[in-house]
Amino acid sequence: MTHGLRVHDVTVAYGGSHPRIAVDRASFSLDQGGSLALVGASGSGKSSLLLAIAGVIDSVGSVSWDQHDLASVPPHRRGFGLVFQDGQLFPHLSVGANIGFGLEMQGVGHRERAARVGELLDMVGLAGAQERAVTELSGGERQRVALARTLAPRPRLVLLDEPLSSLDADLRERLATEVRVLLEAHGTTWIVVTHDRSEAAAMAARQLTMSGGRLVESGDGVQG
């Protein structure tokens, strides 16, 4: 493999009063343009592995992109975007300002930002919602805006941690497919974390199971 992500022997250990190994020598590769679901029960280490890849928490082992080791690259310079369960939108900013936030931080000018925000809102099915308050959005709309915000700076890798878990079952099923189509259309590479096996199958081409901090290859089959 030449282009994409390589995770090699990544271990995450937490200290404190109950020290534990949350991720135990996890290794996998993901080609650029590919997708992967990390599936496992609560507490199996999925979020810890995702955050280690993002560089947000300390880990040992190596994370590299296009064969460049990222150990010395801070999270905001990795070109990775994160989407969490609850979207974590800025409540005091409009939909448009939320989506344009990262671009503004990068110094992208008003006109270009507005164009990109419009393009992303079209893409996530919320055309014309620029001025809406995020506080008046439904849960599903909030997650679409969160996805648009993450995609705005064109991240080379998108990391989604239980992105649909706060939604009700019907919507979750519909959005799982929609989000995958969106990510594919955007030509990005992504890793989605979920405890739901059918959601994993709907949202990514390949699945890895996590259990007690260890990764196990599970193929594409939906089995127990």
Ligand code: ADP
């Ligand atoms: P998952 O996302 O699969 O539910 P996590 O990565 O959140 O799993 O957690 C893996 C293990 O690490 C669990 O035993 C959890 O209690 C522990 N853990 C997670 N975050 C912390 C933390 N900040 N400090 C100490 N232990 C933690």
Ligand code: MG
């Ligand atoms: Mg988690």
